[in-house]
Amino acid sequence: MSTEPPALPKSPSSDSCPRCGKSVEMSFWTLLPSRDNHRILTCGACGGHFDLANASKMAGVMGGMAGMALGVLLPFDWIIRAGHGSKSYLIAGVVVVAACMCLGAVALTRILLRLEARP
Numbered sequence: 001m002s003t004e005p006p007a008l009p010k011s012p013s014s015d016s017c018p019r020c021g022k023s024v025e026m027s028f029w030t031l032l033p034s035r036d037n038h039r040i041l042t043c044g045a046c047g048g049h050f051d052l053a054n055a056s057k058m059a060g061v062m063g064g065m066a067g068m069a070l071g072v073l074l075p076f077d078w079i080i081r082a083g084h085g086s087k088s089y090l091i092a093g094v095v096v097v098a099a100c101m102c103l104g105a106v107a108l109t110r111i112l113l114r115l116e117a118r119p
């Protein structure tokens with residue numbers, strides 16, 4: 001399985017720095033829902049601090065849950081059946097579900113991306 005981040009569609013406005021308006025590079029990991037509420041991102045152009053808006057973070061959590069549900073409903077079931085209950089197939093199934101969760105979270109965060117200036 002590839003660990004490369006998927007190519008996400010770029011929209012010109014949603015990933016602009018809330019301070020200077022320059023487009024900021026949002027990495028795959030930045031878009032994953034984080035439990036760290038004190039995380040601050042720094043703009044590479046102006047050095048200003050910002051973070052994802054709460055709505056975007058919520059979108060990530062919802063996307064993650066939807067991705068996990070889809071992963072459990074579809075590939076997980078197929079993989080378990082293909083492996084006839086073997087342990088390595090079970091592990092592969094869990095990995096696939098986790099990947100679906102991450103992809104769902106990142107996709108929905110990216111779609112509903114909004115950045116807010118932070119002090």
Ligand SMILES: [Zn+2]
Pocket residue numbers: 017018019020021022043044045046047048
């Ligand atoms: Zn900036």
